[in-house]
Amino acid sequence: MSVAVENFIKAIYKNNLNSINNTKPGSIAKHLGISNAAATDMAKKLADKDLLNYEKYKPLQLTAKGEKIALNIIRKHRLWEAFLFKTFDMSLHDIHREAELLEHETSNFLAEKISAYLGHPKFDPHGDPIPNSDGEITTTDISISLEKAIENKTYTIARLMSDDKDFFDFCAQNSLKYGNTIEVVKQFSNTKMTQIKINNNTILLNQDFTKIIYVNEIN
Amino acid sequence: MSVAVENFIKAIYKNNLNSINNTKPGSIAKHLGISNAAATDMAKKLADKDLLNYEKYKPLQLTAKGEKIALNIIRKHRLWEAFLFKTFDMSLHDIHREAELLEHETSNFLAEKISAYLGHPKFDPHGDPIPNSDGEITTTDISISLEKAIENKTYTIARLMSDDKDFFDFCAQNSLKYGNTIEVVKQFSNTKMTQIKINNNTILLNQDFTKIIYVNEIN
DNA sequence: TAAAAAATTTAAGTAAACTTAAAAAAACAA
DNA sequence: TTGTTTTTTTAAGTTTACTTAAATTTTTTA
Numbered sequence: 001m002s003v004a005v006e007n008f009i010k011a012i013y014k015n016n017l018n019s020i021n022n023t024k025p026g027s028i029a030k031h032l033g034i035s036n037a038a039a040t041d042m043a044k045k046l047a048d049k050d051l052l053n054y055e056k057y058k059p060l061q062l063t064a065k066g067e068k069i070a071l072n073i074i075r076k077h078r079l080w081e082a083f084l085f086k087t088f089d090m091s092l093h094d095i096h097r098e099a100e101l102l103e104h105e106t107s108n109f110l111a112e113k114i115s116a117y118l119g120h121p122k123f124d125p126h127g128d129p130i131p132n133s134d135g136e137i138t139t140t141d142i143s144i145s146l147e148k149a150i151e152n153k154t155y156t157i158a159r160l161m162s163d164d165k166d167f168f169d170f171c172a173q174n175s176l177k178y179g180n181t182i183e184v185v186k187q188f189s190n191t192k193m194t195q196i197k198i199n200n201n202t203i204l205l206n207q208d209f210t211k212i213i214y215v216n217e218i219n
Numbered sequence: 220m221s222v223a224v225e226n227f228i229k230a231i232y233k234n235n236l237n238s239i240n241n242t243k244p245g246s247i248a249k250h251l252g253i254s255n256a257a258a259t260d261m262a263k264k265l266a267d268k269d270l271l272n273y274e275k276y277k278p279l280q281l282t283a284k285g286e287k288i289a290l291n292i293i294r295k296h297r298l299w300e301a302f303l304f305k306t307f308d309m310s311l312h313d314i315h316r317e318a319e320l321l322e323h324e325t326s327n328f329l330a331e332k333i334s335a336y337l338g339h340p341k342f343d344p345h346g347d348p349i350p351n352s353d354g355e356i357t358t359t360d361i362s363i364s365l366e367k368a369i370e371n372k373t374y375t376i377a378r379l380m381s382d383d384k385d386f387f388d389f390c391a392q393n394s395l396k397y398g399n400t401i402e403v404v405k406q407f408s409n410t411k412m413t414q415i416k417i418n419n420n421t422i423l424l425n426q427d428f429t430k431i432i433y434v435n436e437i438n
Numbered sequence: 439t440a441a442a443a444a445a446t447t448t449a450a451g452t453a454a455a456c457t458t459a460a461a462a463a464a465a466c467a468a
Numbered sequence: 469t470t471g472t473t474t475t476t477t478t479a480a481g482t483t484t485a486c487t488t489a490a491a492t493t494t495t496t497t498a
Contacts, residue, residue, distance in 0.1 A: 002484075002485085004484080004485060004486085005484095005485095024445075024446075025445090025446070025447090026444095026445060026446070034485085034486070034487090035486075035487060035488080036445070036446065036447085037446085037447075037448080037449095037486085037487075037488080037489095038485065038486050038487075039446095040446065040447055040448085041447095041485080041486080042485080042486095045484090045485095056446080056447070056493085057445085057446065057447080057492095057493065057494065084329075087306075087336065088329075088332040088333075088336060090332065094328070097326075098325075098326060098328075098329050101324040101325075101326070102321065102324055102325075104324065105320040105321055105323065105324045106317075106320075106321075107316075107317060107320070109313070109317075110303075110307075110317050113307040113309065114307075117306065117307060221454075221455085223454080223455060223456085224454095243475075243476075244475090244476065244477090245474090245475060245476070253455085253456070253457090254456075254457060254458080255475070255476065255477085256456085256457075256458080256459095256476085256477075256478080256479095257455070257456050257457075258476095259476065259477055259478085260454095260455080260456085260477095261455080261456095264454090264455095275463085275476080275477075276463065276464065276475085276476060276477085
């Protein structure tokens with residue numbers, strides 16, 4: 001399994017999580033920085049190997065076999081993120097960049113070692129769930145995006161869905177870290193801004209941020 | 220820099236350490252499991268990039284530029300070995316196998332993190348020196364192979380030069396570990412056997428072993 | 439709903455990293 | 469030193485993962 005194939009499968013998996021199964025070669029091409037033609041080519045080749053279902057002009061869908069491979073790569077990615085974050089205290093941006101490379105050269109054997117070392121964590125430092133070695137995500141995600149949070153309620157940060165360095169730098173500077181507690185002070189419906197309070201500091205976030213910060217309500 | 224190129228350069232570097240600059244494409248081909256034709260091809264291509272000197276039918280020699288690349292990869296390999304050995308308590312065989320993959324996907328940034336975490340070690344768990352980030356090996360190696368050790372003298376194990384699982388398993392079972400102390404009881408010149416004592420156990424080693432176990436005399 | 443725009447597919451071509459087979463050169467051995 | 473063996477090189481071909489350009493299909497919109 002080449003890096004190109006692994007990244008292609010992973011891209012389809014991730015895209016289908018967001019775009020409700022309307023993944024065309026073009027969107028994968030854009031994401032991977034290759035031409036549409038190359039993406040179509042690859043899709044056909046992977047269909048031959050029974051890793052995805054391909055019909056001309058139709059959305060791409062991973063087979064069970066393809067999905068298992070996607071989840072195995074994502075598992076390795078997130079285990080590396082958790083490990084690098086804990087061990088070397090690297091930033092969320094840095095761990096993502098390194099994991100993007102390491103994930104393709106990590107044996108199942110080593111992945112298990114990392115997982116065991118960390119106590120088989122269920123989430124990475126972004127709050128994303130880590131599939132188990134069978135490719136299962138057991139934890140049900142009940143988090144909501146901050147834009148949908150309710151005024152005067154208290155939440156914990158569940159996920160930071162981004163890989164943008166500037167975003168992570170901002171988060172790090174303002175204690176916006178996986179697991180931390182925040183209070184939603186006010187939702188400004190006109191401007192789509194959200195005012196939150198964290199560690200006695202008040203922060204006003206615009207929708208670019210509230211869409212990618214996910215939180216869990218504290219009961 | 221592709222994995223194929225990195226492995227080619229590394230193979231030349233390692234071969235030139237042993238065979239005193241008589242590395243022909245054939246020996247690299249054998250080592251990498253590719254055809255002689257492919258090795259000749261690659262040699263020409265790397266010569267174009269000024270990574271090695273190539274003249275038809277002449278030995279291959281890395282340029283300063285090529286050597287720097289070789290040492291950078293070897294640095295990453297040995298840092299990974301040291302790190303995996305310490306962190307996950309993996310066997311010498313396992314750490315080698317994993318490092319062989321990870322070395323190609325490790326940024327200089329991450330290599331520095333690993334090195335700093337370990338306290339900038341000068342040797343890996345096999346006893347092989349770890350080049351610094353400038354590709355320099357500062358430590359002078361004064362170790363000798365066990366076949367040349369002198370009777371009744373005491374040594375510490377300096378290097379275990381192998382990547383064979385059975386050898387490592389044998390070593391692990393008999394406390395033959397980097398840094399451990401041994402006493403050379405007798406050299407059998409006829410049979411080329413060496414009798415050593417370690418932890419009050421006597422072991423008789425044949426030349427297959429004594430040639431790849433390196434030791435430092437204790438003053 | 440028909441024309442325009444956008445996306446997808448096909449076709450042809452490239453570069454990297456290999457392969458096998460044949461030719462040429464070097465190494466060795468009688 | 470000459471013939472044989474081995475090694476290296478050249479030549480031609482393959483696969484993977486791309487590219488650009490043109491043709492086709494789908495989607496949008498006027």
